[in-house]
Amino acid sequence: MQAVYYINNMRIVSKSEIKTRAIGKRVAQKLIKRTETKNATVVCLRGNLGSGKTIFAQGFGRGLGITGRIQSPTFVLMRRYRIKPRAKKTFAFFYHLDLYRIHNSKEIKYLDLKDIFNDASAVILIEWAEKISRSLPSQAVNINFEHVRKSSARIITIDGIDK
16 A cells, blocks of 8 residues: 555545544655755645645654744744754755735745745645645645545545655
8 A cells, every 4th residue: 555655646535633633744754855955845735625635744844854833934934943863864854834815926025935945955835725826836746635425435646746
């Protein structure tokens, strides 16, 4: 089952928050193993309210080695976490953005996202990324969340990990 996380355009069914967190953790661990990039690694989460984006983000943070509480930044828009260094080159900072409350990219100009996008030591996870789609780098990892009708299950589609 783990090989599933190494393929682009993969659809995974999650029937619980525990599994959604585990998928997030595994995706982060896969991204850590990527070769160096000259810009930040950007992960875009898209899906309806309650589809599992924040739960995934919590698992993603764990996969990066963050041990503290990972809270949704809905009201502050962005949280920054320092990532403990490892023997192999890895990310120094995890930026978690939740853009649910914004209407367009002008509302987040003060966050200096262009500078963060250019920082190769940063990994950026953006919930509601579609709200700033014109500002996103083309090489972003895209993850979509869908509710399964009449079920608590979610379909998580991952694209761009192996790019």
